[in-house]
Amino acid sequence: MTRLRERSVTFAFPDDLAAGWHSTMPELACIANSVSLMMPYLEPYVVRATREALPHLDGELREDARRYIAQEAQHQAQHQRFNRLIAGQVRGIGVMEGMLRRTFGWLWRTRSERFHLAYAAAAEAGAYGVARWVERHHGELFRDADPTVARLYLWHLAEEVEHKNVAHDVYDARYGSRWPMAGAMLVSIAVFLVFAFVGTTLGLVHERRLLHPGSIARLCSWTFGFVFTELPNMLVSVLPGHHPSDFSDPTWFDLYLVGIEHQAAA
Ligand SMILES: [Fe+2]
């Protein structure tokens, strides 16, 4: 039986939520907002690719893929609501969203079904790496964050851990060759870096911290920490014989999802 669950979660963001929603580390809000802004473009792309593969899948994998689609659709819908509050405050976000729309539209029109599914698998390996990194640092990262925004990111990352296998299994069921997955991994990293840089820069300008030494130091420390601990795992993910289940999951996210389900049931 599939372990994936469909959870209906809505986050009540206050109308006056500040784009810099972290009281002690505004640069964390800047980089996290840049990731959130990508979601309404990246996630519909992987949803569309997986949905088109559904008729070719059987049994439990088909059910997993259906639930994976439902989770990703929920993620991007919640980020979309959050992003509107950010876009209303930070100059240049509309231009960045236009670039994202054109980038994922171009990928969809010009690449093959195999590339789309490989990109989904690569993006999931990246999301899983981010989840593992955040889990190790979540105390310091979110202690002074707006609690609703913290819940948005932690819920999203928890479900990324939960569905880490699905895109990989869908790709394997349809293709299996590792070279296209390696190519898609490089493209997905490049797209992520470009938009994380653009979004974070716009956020830092808004916060008047573009050249702030403390902000630059923390962003560099987070980036190098991630590159040394999680980037190798992402690259291993495209090697023959590797499966996402080879990585042991941080158990904290499981407990977090149980808490979310209890809150929803109360
Ligand atoms: Fe997601």
Ligand SMILES: [Fe+2]
């Ligand atoms: Fe995902």
